[in-house]
Amino acid sequence: MLRKLITASAVIILTSAISITSVWAATHEVFMYNKNPDNKKERNVFVPAVLKIELGDTVKFISKSKGHNSQSDKKAIPEGAENWKSKIGKDFEVTYTVDGTYSYYCTPHRGLGMVGLILVGDYKVNYDDVKASKQKGGAKKTFKKLYEQVDAME
Numbered sequence: 001m002l003r004k005l006i007t008a009s010a011v012i013i014l015t016s017a018i019s020i021t022s023v024w025a026a027t028h029e030v031f032m033y034n035k036n037p038d039n040k041k042e043r044n045v046f047v048p049a050v051l052k053i054e055l056g057d058t059v060k061f062i063s064k065s066k067g068h069n070s071q072s073d074k075k076a077i078p079e080g081a082e083n084w085k086s087k088i089g090k091d092f093e094v095t096y097t098v099d100g101t102y103s104y105y106c107t108p109h110r111g112l113g114m115v116g117l118i119l120v121g122d123y124k125v126n127y128d129d130v131k132a133s134k135q136k137g138g139a140k141k142t143f144k145k146l147y148e149q150v151d152a153m154e
């Protein structure tokens with residue numbers, strides 16, 4: 001009887017632990033646009049370009065205009081994290097299971113500055129490395145603004 005009770009409580013504890021995890025994990029949206037609807041002067045953009053999330057959360061990259069995608073910068077993501085590359089014009093989801101700063105870009109518009117940052121959990125573990133990673137042209141320009149935004153946080 002006692003053993004049965006213990007087993008039953010273990011099952012209850014286990015199931016509630018699983019449901020708590022799924023309640024905690026959130027899904028966020030990043031939109032890919034030809035023109036930022038909030039600022040028409042900004043072309044080829046991720047909105048928001050800086051996104052801070054918790055470990056275990058998911059980001060949905062949503063294609064609002066044709067011709068964009070999301071690709072991680074393999075030189076500027078945390079150690080042990082997986083790279084991603086979505087198909088042009090398609091929505092795509094990434095679940096983040098490693099803390100850190102993730103730099104990414106749109107494959108065809110990197111040079112035009114279509115880049116972004118995902119900050120996961122304790123994102124400072126590699127933030128300085130990502131910040132120091134070499135960027136060119138439009139990407140370099142956008143990242144300068146994005147790092148200012150991040151540095152102004154907290």
Ligand SMILES: [Cu+2]
Pocket residue numbers: 044067068069106107108109114
């Ligand atoms: Cu693009």
